Amino acid sequence: MLDRTPTFLLNIDNSASPTQRPTAVPDNDSLLDSYSHAVSGVVDRIGSAVVRVEPQVSGRTAGMGSGVIISPDGLLLTNSHVMQGARDAKLTGSDGHTIEARVIGDDPDTDLALLRASGDRLPFATLGDSKRLKRGQIAIAIGNPLGFESTVTAGVVSALGRSLRARSGRLIDDVIQTDAALNPGNSGGPLVATSGQVIGINTAVIMGAQGICFAVASNTASFVVSELIRHGRVRRASIGIAGQTVPLPRRISYAAGLNGTFGVVIAAVEPGSPADHAQLEQGDVILSLDGEPVGGVDDLVRLLNGEWIGRFVELKILKNGEMRTATIMPVERKTRTAHAE
Template sequence: MIFAQTATVGLAVWFVISLVAPQWLPRQQGGVVTAPPDASGVAVVNSYHDAAHQAMPAVVNIYTAKDVKARSHPLLNDPFFKRFFGDRFGGDETQRTSSLGSGVIVSGSGYIVTNNHVVESADEIEVALADGRTAEATIIGSDPDTDIAVIKVELDKLPTLAFADVGKMQVGDVVLAIGNPFGVGQTVTMGIVSALGRSQLGINTFENFIQTDAAINPGNSGGALVDTHGNLVGINTAIYSRTGGSLGIGFAIPSTTVRQVMDAIIKDGGVTRGWLGIEAQDVTPELAASFRLADAHGALIAGVVRAGPADAAGMRPGDILLAIAGTPVKDSSDMLNQIAELKPDAEVKMDIYRAGKQQAVTVKIGRRPKLSGR
């Protein structure tokens, strides 16, 4: 009872002093609070300034301009109308349009990787570096099927980004998106890898996207997606949006694809891909059951191009392509990517399923034709 009374009196005295003269009470020394280490003993990272500081100088702003014919009223181009009024009202006019995007310097020689849709059909391309320098750029080549383009500037002492090993990346890894959203200037946003290997989105012909929730907006296209070490993970290329703004679903072309396409463009001026000459669709569980296939995998051949590689090998509509050179085919998108990686004129063994039986055929791979207008 004596202890309880003493404690009560002490608390009462402390309460009165804290109200009347708080300066009499002892104070703790202030300082910077750091995050404690996790279970593994490694301190929790609370800043990514090192990665941003390393990557930002190599990310550029790209400004493009092109001349567009503005169609005037048809009456102004009518010869009868011109006979009486001449050209005083004018005819077709040329208007200059501009757009902006981002790019990544990947070589000290001045090569910059960006999206094809950023520089496509541009008459002028200007690149602005983070250090304030600007220069005109020329297009080295482009690949519309992956939406990748390579441009070049003639400048020295250029900062560059190293390519990350995307094969080690996992869902949940932290990434930074760097670009020029809405033309406000270079901006860094943070997120995580939401998914890997996204395809069948209808964005590009060949799709293997990294999905991220890092904020990506118009102007970010062609910019860098980097890991926490400041290495290039991918090129930001598209967002899912109903309003034009970021909804937390962005897509980036992985750096492995970027490097393959970039090397081919610099070396050969374009990308050469294999071609089978078929139209395919996914094998659904319902289709698998109707074909008496054990599980739903592979690509159902819905059409065959006459005199194409598949036609010459004896493939026909209704066959199901199960494996290419021993590698199982997951679906039609996977089949397209596997075929594209094969070299033209190579003879490749493929496993197909026909009339309830599996059999092998040998196909001489063709060269994928370029689509008209590309």
């Protein structure tokens, strides 16, 4: 019997280009396997750099958290609230080996503490660039929740650029929100991308909520590490006032060229401070700092970073109902009082 299959059908099939052929859709098993490989690969690469952190006070354990070694010579990041002011800590690795560590510097304003672990050629993880993160990106948390050693959880980066209030009262900017499951004991452990780089230091869980957890961004951590190594502290500027956030009349906002409708009213001026030298007074309202709008006390705190110390900056203020400009030289903030900068 003759083959009566039309030749044009055969020709179309034989000449089809790769781009015209249907793409095979991976099944659920292969997709899950890729996800599993991504997560387990990260754990294999940096799991040994994650340790249990036990602060030591007078030779006794005073709490527990997690930490991550970020250099082969033993630099380690954890949370300030894990250390609770302790100067020493015992570290326990995933293999059960213990070493000692001592605090280099502590920054409650970002809830970060930097320690130096004893030993060299230690396993370590590297800090990545948190500015390159995207929502929906896989995020892996490694730590010791509730004392369960080397626990791994995974989720995604839920949101970026969040703000979280530290125990010191200061807002931590550029915080990462994730749904990777965190529990007490995860604090201070790393949040890791599939590249194996640390993208955040886990810091907080919203009690009573499900899947809402936070990590201090790795770029913030990098800045804090460099400051603590150089100065033993994170330097921040102060102008010597206590202030309160107040609403502004719409006409004032418009005249000042501000988008916001709030400013900072000066409640008190510290004698001999930069604000005192610049003749700022109680009742003056700060509208902007060096051209940046000041929409509240938190904005002023955020803007007064270490780069302004010893440099003249321009304040736009409202004094006795009139807008004026004042030049001021911030100094390094020594101690913190509530709502004072």
